[in-house]
Amino acid sequence: MADASIPARAEPSARATGTPTNLLTEQGRTTIASTVVAKIAGLAAREVPGVHALAAQGAGEALAGLTQRITGSDLRSYGVNVEVGEREAIVSLRMTVDYGVSIPQVAEAVRRNIINRIQAMTGLLVKEVNIDVIDLYFPDDEQAATTAPPERRVQ
Amino acid sequence: MSDHERARQPSAVMDEVTIARALATAVRHVPGVADISAGHLVEVATYGPAARVLGVAVQRGPGGWQIAVHVRAVYTATLDLRQLAARLRTTVREALARLGVEAIEAIDVAIDDLLVEEGTP
Numbered sequence: 001m002a003d004a005s006i007p008a009r010a011e012p013s014a015r016a017t018g019t020p021t022n023l024l025t026e027q028g029r030t031t032i033a034s035t036v037v038a039k040i041a042g043l044a045a046r047e048v049p050g051v052h053a054l055a056a057q058g059a060g061e062a063l064a065g066l067t068q069r070i071t072g073s074d075l076r077s078y079g080v081n082v083e084v085g086e087r088e089a090i091v092s093l094r095m096t097v098d099y100g101v102s103i104p105q106v107a108e109a110v111r112r113n114i115i116n117r118i119q120a121m122t123g124l125l126v127k128e129v130n131i132d133v134i135d136l137y138f139p140d141d142e143q144a145a146t147t148a149p150p151e152r153r154v155q
Numbered sequence: 156m157s158d159h160e161r162a163r164q165p166s167a168v169m170d171e172v173t174i175a176r177a178l179a180t181a182v183r184h185v186p187g188v189a190d191i192s193a194g195h196l197v198e199v200a201t202y203g204p205a206a207r208v209l210g211v212a213v214q215r216g217p218g219g220w221q222i223a224v225h226v227r228a229v230y231t232a233t234l235d236l237r238q239l240a241a242r243l244r245t246t247v248r249e250a251l252a253r254l255g256v257e258a259i260e261a262i263d264v265a266i267d268d269l270l271v272e273e274g275t276p
Contacts (some may be wrong), residue, residue, distance in 0.1 A: 030240040031265035039269045122232045
């Protein structure tokens with residue numbers, strides 16, 4: 001049981017583990033940790049075709065991401081920053097998109113999916129989804145690097 | 156409440172650790188729960204002599220028992236955490252009833268983390 005708490009401590013982004021949300025009922029309080037909201041947002045973003053990957057929010061998270069890659073822990077809320085209040089949430093994320101897609105359309109689809117998922121899964125109202133598209137991904141680059149042997153210019 | 160008074164009450168046979176153990180078992184079997192979570196900043200547990208039950212906090216409050224359960228939920232495309240919380244609360248209430256524990260002040264439910272299984276995009 002003690003093991004179950006350890007990954008939670010080494011959570012993706014320090015910011016993602018901030019204030020939990022409270023849904024007060026007569027019989028008690030329901031708390032949804034912001035890590036949970038961040039993971040849902042990260043998965044919702046990645047579900048949209050055209051999104052290549054999410055990227056770290058600044059140097060702090062880049063370091064956190066590196067540690068997680070090394071330790072093999074869950075990276076799914078990586079690249080997502082959430083602020084969670086009692087009834088509302090704000091999501092910010094940085095992502096790279098595939099070259100050739102319509103960036104505004106993909107961003108809008110990501111925004112819609114995040115809002116829908118978070119509202120359906122947690123009941124929180126998503127006030128803002130801020131998306132930074134920080135780079136383009138060219139699928140050819142990777143293929144060229146992995147498959148094609150270096151071409152000799154001189155025979 | 157003095158120890159003497161407490162001893163005369165039916166629920167006094169039930170100590171915090173016994174209740175916490177029963178609740179931990181019940182909660183772990185709720186569909187959608189990956190595991191119990193021991194909390195991420197402060198340890199959530201019930202303490203007793205040579206015993207510590209992680210993930211379930213059972214305390215006596217002025218108005219009755221105060222229960223808190225912390226879990227890690229399994230991510231699915233149709234996840235509804237409010238529904239899961241309601242299911243957990245019902246499970247806790249039923250388990251307490253089976254133990255004969257009455258006077259419940261609050262049942263707090265916390266979803267601390269999500270378990271995202273391999274293969275989910």
